[in-house]
Amino acid sequence: xSAEAAPALFCLFGATGDLAxxxxxxxxxxxxxxxxxxxxxxxGVTRTADIDDTSFRGIATEAVSGGSxxxxxxxxxxxxxHYQPIGDGTPEDHAALARRIEEIESRHVLPxxxxxxxxxxxxxxxxxxRGIASAGLARSAGWSRLVVEKPFGHDLESARALNExxxxxxxxxxxxxxxxxxxKETVQNLLVFRFANAMFESLWNRDRIESVQITVAEDLGIxxxxxxxxxxxxxxxxxxxxxxxxxxxxxxxPPSRLDAAAIRGEKVKVLESVRPPAPSELVRGQYAEGKFxxxxxxxxxxxxxxxxxxxxxxxxxxxxxxxxxxxxxxxxFLRTGKRxxxxxxxxxxxxxxxxxxxxxRYEACRPQSDTLVLRxxxxxxxxxxxxVKRPGASFELARQPLHFNYAEAFxxxxxxxxxxxxxxxxxxxxLFVHSAEVEASWRLFTPLLDAATPxxxxxxxxxxxxxxxxxxxxxxxAWRNP
Ligand code: BG6
Numbered sequence: 001x002s003a004e005a006a007p008a009l010f011c012l013f014g015a016t017g018d019l020a021x022x023x024x025x026x027x028x029x030x031x032x033x034x035x036x037x038x039x040x041x042x043x044g045v046t047r048t049a050d051i052d053d054t055s056f057r058g059i060a061t062e063a064v065s066g067g068s069x070x071x072x073x074x075x076x077x078x079x080x081x082h083y084q085p086i087g088d089g090t091p092e093d094h095a096a097l098a099r100r101i102e103e104i105e106s107r108h109v110l111p112x113x114x115x116x117x118x119x120x121x122x123x124x125x126x127x128x129x130r131g132i133a134s135a136g137l138a139r140s141a142g143w144s145r146l147v148v149e150k151p152f153g154h155d156l157e158s159a160r161a162l163n164e165x166x167x168x169x170x171x172x173x174x175x176x177x178x179x180x181x182x183x184k185e186t187v188q189n190l191l192v193f194r195f196a197n198a199m200f201e202s203l204w205n206r207d208r209i210e211s212v213q214i215t216v217a218e219d220l221g222i223x224x225x226x227x228x229x230x231x232x233x234x235x236x237x238x239x240x241x242x243x244x245x246x247x248x249x250x251x252x253x254p255p256s257r258l259d260a261a262a263i264r265g266e267k268v269k270v271l272e273s274v275r276p277p278a279p280s281e282l283v284r285g286q287y288a289e290g291k292f293x294x295x296x297x298x299x300x301x302x303x304x305x306x307x308x309x310x311x312x313x314x315x316x317x318x319x320x321x322x323x324x325x326x327x328x329x330x331x332x333f334l335r336t337g338k339r340x341x342x343x344x345x346x347x348x349x350x351x352x353x354x355x356x357x358x359x360x361r362y363e364a365c366r367p368q369s370d371t372l373v374l375r376x377x378x379x380x381x382x383x384x385x386x387x388v389k390r391p392g393a394s395f396e397l398a399r400q401p402l403h404f405n406y407a408e409a410f411x412x413x414x415x416x417x418x419x420x421x422x423x424x425x426x427x428x429x430x431l432f433v434h435s436a437e438v439e440a441s442w443r444l445f446t447p448l449l450d451a452a453t454p455x456x457x458x459x460x461x462x463x464x465x466x467x468x469x470x471x472x473x474x475x476x477x478a479w480r481n482p
Contacts, residue, residue: 005031005425007039007110008142009101013128014119015044015056015083019149021063023180024119027417029064032076036422041108042081043101049085056083089127094135101137112141115424118148126165133169147176147424150241151232152433155449156442163435176424177433181242183416186376186406188431190249190347191263193374193382200372201254203351205326210369211477213333213348214246217340219292221460222314226305233312233449234284238336240445244271245433246376247332250347251322260429264437271440273324282448283456283468285315287339290460297339297460313455314338317468318448333472333479339460341481345376348480359397368399368476380413381405 010028014020031037044056051059057077058069065073084100087093105112116132118125125148138144146166153159166175181187194201203209216238222229229237248267255262288299300306300314315337322332351370373383383401390396406413423431456465463481472479 004035005037005040005422006113006142007108008113008115008425009041009043009105009110010115010117011043011045011097011101012117012119013045013086013124015042016046016051016059017119019119020044021059023415023417024117024421025060026064027415027421029060029073029076030415030418031422032080033072037425039108039110040080040425041104041110043104044081044083045086045097047086047088049087051083051085053081053083057081086131089131091131091134094131094137097132098135098137110142112143114140114142114144116144116146117424118146122151122154122162126162129166130169138169138174143174143427145174145176145424145427146170147178149178149180151236152177152241152438153442154232154236156439156446159438159442163438167435172435173429175432175435176429177435177438178420179241179245179433180416180420181245182431182433183418183420184376185413185419186374186380187246187249188419190246190374195254204349206328206330208351209330210350210352211331211333211472212250212350213335213346213472213480214243214250215348215479216243216246216336216345217343217463218336218338219340219343219461221287221292221297221339222300222303222306224304226303230306230310230312234314234316234336234338235282235445235448239316239318239334239448240441241433243334243336244441244445246345246347247271247274247320247334248437251327251332253326258430260432260434263430264434268434268436268440269324270322271437271444273322273327274444275321275323276444276447277318277320279448279450279452281318281471282451283315283317283465283471284313284451284453285317285337285458285465285468286310286312286455287314287337287460288457290339290462292339292461299457299460300339311451311454313451315340315455315458315464315468316448317464317471319471335464335468335479337458337464341461341463343378344482346480346482347374347376348372349374350477359395371480373480373482379405380407 012020012024028042060081061069061073061077082104084097086097118128129146153162248270251270252266255266286300301310317335320332349372353369371385375381381404383403385399385401387397388400390398456467458465
């Protein structure tokens with residue numbers, strides 16, 4: 001990441017929507033305030049002609065200053081932000097957009113570097129990408145890049161169709177597919193942790209690791225998003241993208257180089273090596289009433305906008321096997337859900353036990369396997385649990401962690417979107433999802449969309465349906481519920 005991004009025009013489609021207000025505009029402002037993007041101008045684009053430069057600047061100022069209007073934000077908005085309506089997206093509308101872009105570029109002496117960020121509902125991706133390209137905007141005197149957010153299709157077929165539609169006007173090198181998990185520092189650190197520390201990488205295989213758990217637990221429910229969530233469900237919302245990404249980073253082989261092509265190629269290989277799970281192997285759950293902290297909360301079917309009797313799953317747990325030399329025989333347990341006991345994202349590696357149990361005869365000291373916990377959020381850091389002798393005359397073992405905490409070492413972590421937007425500005429695709437990754441992941445998870453049985457109810461505030469214990473519980477193995 002260099003200190004300062006190249007001068008560019010950032011065309012933000014859906015500029016007044018939820019994603020733009022909550023994430024994109026604040027990230028652009030923070031990059032500007034930090035001096036990382038001093039010559040980046042923003043052109044807000046939506047369908048409505050009822051907004052103009054002045055009112056868009058007001059909207060953006062409020063969005064980035066948390067409802068109030070900070071002076072610094074207003075100065076940024078007034079000096080950097082513009083607005084252009086796209087109406088129904090006709091060729092004339094796009095031609096008008098192209099003229100406006102050229103006018104802004106000439107006014108601010110920009111070299112023709114353009115980003116088109118589609119903060120739009122998924123149905124808008126293909127037509128908007130086509131419209132921009134057919135107005136000649138995918139080519140310019142500088143570079144031109146297209147950014148899309150998940151969901152990338154709603155199954156394998158629609159993902160392929162979307163990739164084809166995007167490729168009509170854009171090359172893969174111009175397309176940046178955002179999975180915001182890849183922007184999280186701790187997720188990127190998986191690469192550093194594994195490949196900068198020979199000690200861990202030499203343990204990172206079937207000889208030393210007994211099983212791996214990946215948990216992405218959320219304590220919130222679906223909030224106000226029933227319209228999106230109910231047709232989507234947990235497999236589309238979390239498993240196919242965020243958990244699949246974590247799986248690839250934990251399981252991939254060392255890339256030949258630290259660049260996007262090499263890293264993304266290795267990630268695809270992981271997805272292609274996963275033995276396709278049968279739909280019956282997926283434990284699906286749906287939260288029932290329960291508690292959020294001390295407060296009672298409604299179940300999923302009681303949430304505003306959820307159809308009565310909805311069968312949408314809000315929890316999924318699954319055992320995966322990776323059929324390659326490194327991982328054959330090591331189960332990977334994936335689990336994610338809403339309204340669980342707490343918000344936590346962790347990767348847990350359980351190491352094999354020693355071949356000979358020297359300490360078995362001591363009743364009070366049944367050794368457990370050593371465990372490495374990569375805490376991705378919150379309280380980011382890691383714990384390495386192992387046995388030590390408890391001081392004293394009797395011979396007892398105690399389990400103790402070595403602990404590293406990001407915030408203690410480095411202070412607060414940057415927001416994922418700041419990292420990702422800077423990478424788009426710099427043309428680094430490493431943290432973005434390649435079309436081949438999207439399709440490989442959908443190939444694996446599409447069959448799981450056809451559920452044969454209704455989701456199992458679980459109480460809000462619990463760790464999900466009991467059946468999720470059954471898929472992991474062999475010997476002393478259990479989910480880690482921190
Ligand atoms: C989004 C999902 O992609 O990720 C949400 O659509 C989910 O349902 C969110 O809550 C989780 O992200 P984070 O960064 O809060 O773990």
